[in-house]
Amino acid sequence: MTPQNSDDIALVAMFMDVNTRESAFTSIVKKYQERIYWQIRRMVVSHDDANDVMQNVFIKAWNGLQNFRSDAQLFTWLYRIAVNESLTYIEQMKRRSSISMDDESLNLEDKLESEKDFDANKAIWKLQIAMQQLPEKQRIVFNLRYFDELPYEEMSKVLDTSVGSLKASYHHAVKKIEDYILNH
Amino acid sequence: MKNGENILTETCSISPAVGNLPKTNPYSLSKEYFSEFPSKIYQLILVSSVSVEQEDMLLTLRDETLKSTQVFSLPTNYFESFSHNLAKKIAEISEIELELHELAPSLLSLKKENPFKIPANYFQQNKIAKPKEKAKVVGMFTSKAFFRYAAAACFVSILYFSYLATNTPLKENTLATTISVEKNNNLSDEGMVSFLNEVDEVSNNTENEFTAEESNNMLVDLNQETIKQVLSEIHEDEMKEFIELTGISDNNITN
Numbered sequence: 417m418t419p420q421n422s423d424d425i426a427l428v429a430m431f432m433d434v435n436t437r438e439s440a441f442t443s444i445v446k447k448y449q450e451r452i453y454w455q456i457r458r459m460v461v462s463h464d465d466a467n468d469v470m471q472n473v474f475i476k477a478w479n480g481l482q483n484f485r486s487d488a489q490l491f492t493w494l495y496r497i498a499v500n501e502s503l504t505y506i507e508q509m510k511r512r513s514s515i516s517m518d519d520e521s522l523n524l525e526d527k528l529e530s531e532k533d534f535d536a537n538k539a540i541w542k543l544q545i546a547m548q549q550l551p552e553k554q555r556i557v558f559n560l561r562y563f564d565e566l567p568y569e570e571m572s573k574v575l576d577t578s579v580g581s582l583k584a585s586y587h588h589a590v591k592k593i594e595d596y597i598l599n600h
Numbered sequence: 601m602k603n604g605e606n607i608l609t610e611t612c613s614i615s616p617a618v619g620n621l622p623k624t625n626p627y628s629l630s631k632e633y634f635s636e637f638p639s640k641i642y643q644l645i646l647v648s649s650v651s652v653e654q655e656d657m658l659l660t661l662r663d664e665t666l667k668s669t670q671v672f673s674l675p676t677n678y679f680e681s682f683s684h685n686l687a688k689k690i691a692e693i694s695e696i697e698l699e700l701h702e703l704a705p706s707l708l709s710l711k712k713e714n715p716f717k718i719p720a721n722y723f724q725q726n727k728i729a730k731p732k733e734k735a736k737v738v739g740m741f742t743s744k745a746f747f748r749y750a751a752a753a754c755f756v757s758i759l760y761f762s763y764l765a766t767n768t769p770l771k772e773n774t775l776a777t778t779i780s781v782e783k784n785n786n787l788s789d790e791g792m793v794s795f796l797n798e799v800d801e802v803s804n805n806t807e808n809e810f811t812a813e814e815s816n817n818m819l820v821d822l823n824q825e826t827i828k829q830v831l832s833e834i835h836e837d838e839m840k841e842f843i844e845l846t847g848i849s850d851n852n853i854t855n
Contacts, residue, residue, distance in 0.1 A: 438642065445638040453634070457627055472701070474641045475648060508704070532628045540626040543618075562611065563623065565604045587614055594615035 424490035431481050441481070445474055448491060451564060452498045458547065458559050459502040461527040465509075472501045495574045499556055506552065524548040539597070546596035550589055557582055558589040648698050 427447075430440030452473060457466040476497050484493065525548055528534060528541070535541055547555055556575065560566045561582075568579045575582065612619030 441645075442638045442642060445641055446634075449634055449637055454625070454627075457629075463627075463629065470637070471641060471644060475645060475698075478645045531626070533626065538626070539621055540624050543621055544626060561607060565607050567603060586610075590611055590614040590618050594618045597617055597621075 421489060428481065428484055428490060441478060444477070444481075444490070444494075448494050449474075451491075452494060455495070455498055455559060455564060456502050458544070458563065459555065460505055461524045461531070461544075461548070465505065469498070469501050469505050472505075473498050476501070489570075489573070492570060492573045495560075496576075499574060502556075503552060542597050542600060543593065545600075546593040549596060550592055554585050554589040554592070557585040558593070561586050562590075 424444075427440050427444050430436040431444070433440075449470070453466060453470055456469045456473070457463065460466050460469060473494070477494060480497075484490070525545060528544055528548065529536075536545070547558060550558065553575075557571065560571050560574065561568075566574070568582050571577075571582050572579050577585075608619055
């Protein structure tokens with residue numbers, strides 16, 4: 417049992433107690449909010465959208481923590497909620513754009529360009545643009561592996577996919593990003 | 601970080617160009633965001649779910665408020681029902697908001713204002729306007745053409761039925777209808793026998809009638825010469841006997 421894991425178990429136990437619920441939840445949010453936020457932000461790009469998804473994630477966490485099984489890892493569980501909520505949000509944006517016949521809500525590239533300090537010639541922005549070209553699953557895998565440095569075993573729990581499939585997805589994602597960067 | 605190094609090595613082996621990219625975060629974010637987020641999310645959760653503890657907290661707040669606001673008058677049982685009503689209201693709102701949040705978060709930001717306008721004091725005007733003129737009643741039989749067509753229809757129907765009455769073989773019809781009626785009425789054997797007798801009588805009568813007709817026709821065909829010839833063949837004594845029996849006068853015989 418890792419120290420991080422034992423810490424999470426203690427936080428969950430505190431959450432189960434009505435008297436310490438608020439402080440336990442605040443500790444959990446403080447502990448994981450940044451990693452969760454950046455994971456979401458790289459998926460939905462704009463801060464407002466990321467903030468909406470963040471709220472959904474932690475409201476769901478509050479409602480679900482009372483039934484949380486201690487054998488599962490808190491971080492993996494939170495990541496899983498974040499990934500699902502991001503995908504749901506993107507799906508809603510797609511539906512909204514198909515109804516309104518307006519691509520702006522879906523065009524993540526446009527959102528990237530509206531970011532402060534955006535420079536298409538800089539490598540860090542090129543990487544972000546290249547990521548937006550990836551299919552959603554590959555984008556998530558690349559995010560979790562490249563930026564969050566998650567081991568494949570943990571990613572497998574988050575995404576409920578086999579390690580082999582994740583390795584293949586990461587390989588394809590890296591190749592596609594390389595192709596974009598070399599040609600732009 | 602051993603895992604990080606492994607990932608870098610893996611990425612470089614797939615693509616050195618991507619592996620050597622700087623991992624700098626290009627996105628901007630306010631410095632206060634992460635420090636404020638925990639309290640904000642907790643407030644949001646409070647709004648979305650009022651539990652027993654929060655209700656107790658509201659009750660404590662009520663007691664403290666009561667102590668500090670003795671100089672003001674309040675409706676009776678205001679605070680007793682306030683926390684309950686407030687909790688109920690919050691629960692209702694939060695349930696709706698949560699649902700809307702899940703279905704369409706963008707709708708939450710929209711103001712629930714009514715875009716429609718109504719004339720000034722519309723709801724204060726309770727008068728119901730009476731109809732100015734009485735509705736015109738249109739009679740069904742005012743048209744003269746109706747009577748013309750009705751009279752024509754009556755005349756045509758009278759002609760038709762009179763034609764039917766004169767050209768229909770009445771006796772055959774009555775016989776046929778009688779038979780059909782009798783068939784339908786499941787008669788007993790005796791009934792059937794009496795019915796057949798009646799039919800025989802009817803047919804005999806008709807035969808006699810036809811014979812009389814034939815004789816009449818024959819009389820019509822006789823001319824005066826034939827009659828004189830027939831009369832000359834009768835003996836005078838027979839004639840006298842016949843006259844005495846019938847009582848016909850001499851004038852009638854000569855004629």
